[in-house]
Amino acid sequence: MSRALAKYNRRRVAFIGGAAAVVLSGAVIAGSALAGEPSKGGGAQSARTLADPGTISCPDVKSQLPAVPASAQAEVDRNLGLLGTQIQEANTRLRNTVGQGGPNFVQNAILGPLADKRKSTIDRIAIAIGRKGTEPQGLDALAACTLTK
Numbered sequence: 001m002s003r004a005l006a007k008y009n010r011r012r013v014a015f016i017g018g019a020a021a022v023v024l025s026g027a028v029i030a031g032s033a034l035a036g037e038p039s040k041g042g043g044a045q046s047a048r049t050l051a052d053p054g055t056i057s058c059p060d061v062k063s064q065l066p067a068v069p070a071s072a073q074a075e076v077d078r079n080l081g082l083l084g085t086q087i088q089e090a091n092t093r094l095r096n097t098v099g100q101g102g103p104n105f106v107q108n109a110i111l112g113p114l115a116d117k118r119k120s121t122i123d124r125i126a127i128a129i130g131r132k133g134t135e136p137q138g139l140d141a142l143a144a145c146t147l148t149k
Contacts, residue, residue, distance in 0.1 A: 053098045056090045056114065058083075058145035061122060065139075069132035079125045083118060087145070090114045094147075106147055119143040 061083055068076050090110050101109060122139045129136055 052149070053094050054147050054149040056087055056094060056111070056145050057148050058087055058114075058118065059142040061125070061139065061142050064136075064142060065125070066129065066134070066136050068129055071132050072128040075128040076125050079121050079128070082121050086114060086117050086121070090145070111145055111147065114145055115143045118145070 062080055065076070093110055094106065097105070097109070119140055122143055126135050126139050
């Protein structure tokens with residue numbers, strides 16, 4: 001009796017496994033059919049990608065800094081370079097996301113996070129200067145950037 005039972009179990013497992021494979025392959029086929037593919041030509045998509053999204057412009061931090069102590073110069077220069085990199089990355093993201101999101105997309109997804117990053121970097125610059133001299137005040141106002149068309 002145990003021999004027949006083992007044979008029955010093997011058949012049942014094989015049948016369930018086969019049915020599961022059919023269901024999963026059907027789900028994959030249906031998913032790929034419903035996903036669709038992006039259009040390859042003309043239309044609104046091409047017009048959107050050709051539109052000029054503008055550029056991001058930010059206040060110049062370097063010109064607003066007081067005299068930088070020589071011992072802090074390397075750290076300040078590194079952070080000033082980081083500010084430039086942050087603007088370049090934001091401009092790249094702006095170009096890559098043309099037409100996405102709602103009316104506040106640029107502010108919420110690009111300009112807002114950029115201002116937060118810039119504020120942190122500007123704070124590091126102020127701290128570096130303050131370690132060897134008087135920490136500059138009011139530099140946080142230079143964190144906000146705008147979109148120019």
